[in-house]
Amino acid sequence: MFLRLLFVLLIALNIAVGAWLVLGQDDVTVPSAADPGVPVLHLLTERPDLSAATPAQGTSAPADPSAADGVAIAASSPAAGRSAPQPVGGSTAASYQCLALGPFPSLQSLRSARERLAPELARSQSRQEQSQQSRGWWVYLPAQTSRAQALAVAQRLADAHFSDYFVVSSGDQPNTISLGLFKDPANARKRREDLVAAGFPAQMTERVETVPEYWLDVVVPDANSATWRQRVHELAVGSHSTGCF
Structure with missing residues (x-):
């Protein structure tokens, strides 16, 4: 009887120890390696939210092609309108020349050229100047004291076989005898010498008049500085450098 009771107790004790080994592990508290209040450190590979998103070592994440395209468009997009020429020594995408075109024979021809x-052009401005132009070399006999005396001298010229003359009757030099207006000063000089040799006190002077000149000042990129002639059809119009404006 005693042996049977001892056997039952041993079996119950084994069952209790087994139950404790199996069910009692959750209650075991593992002491923390850190001080109280300090977060526990984890390796990156231990974090499920990062390990899947982190690319493998040695590979780089692809760049966003849409972002790259956006930069290229912005860099190559030209500024609205025409950019003004920068001062000398300034930084600019293009360099410019400032030219004066002219003189144009009329204001209308200048306007037509400006439109073409x-x-x-980056900029342009028109201007009018006054200039002295030669009308030729004038050979004449000084004014006489009266018209009758001027006519008498004219008769002497005819008797000496000189032609192409007339007596000035109005203006600022009345009773002057004109003996010709010559474009070539050499021809005017020859005419005067022949008259002097025949005894007439001929004189020679250049006739000038004030006329308007029309100019077009332009600011043009260097690439187009030599192409203006293709658009301006006035052969007498030239160009030279001028101050920028």
Whole structure:
């Protein structure tokens, strides 16, 4: 009887120890390696939210092609309108020349040229100047004291076989005898010498008049500085450098 009771107790004790080994592990508290209040450190590979998103070592994440395209478009997009020429020594995408075109024979021809050149110009301005132009060399006999005396001298010229003369009857030099207006000063000089040799006190002077000149000042990129001639059809119009404006 005693042996049977001892056997039952041993079996119950084994069952209790087994139950404790199996069910009692959750209650075991593992002491923390850190001080109280300090977060526990984890390796990156231990974090499920990062390990899947982190690319493998040695590979780089692809760049966003849409972002790259956006930069290229912004860099190559031209500024609205025409950019003004920068001062000398300034930084600019293109360099410019400042030219004076002219003189144009009339204001209308200048306006026509300006319209044809407009697509190539950064800026332009028109201006009018007064200039002295030679009308030729005038050979004449000084004014006489009266018209009757001037007519008498004219008769002497005819008797000496000189032609192409007339007596000035009005203006600021009345009773002067004109003996010709010559473009070539050499021809005027020959005419005067022949008259002097025949005894007439002929004189020679250059006749000038004030006329308007029309100019077009332009600011043009270097690439187009030599193409203005293709658009301006006035052969007498030239160009030279001028101050920028």
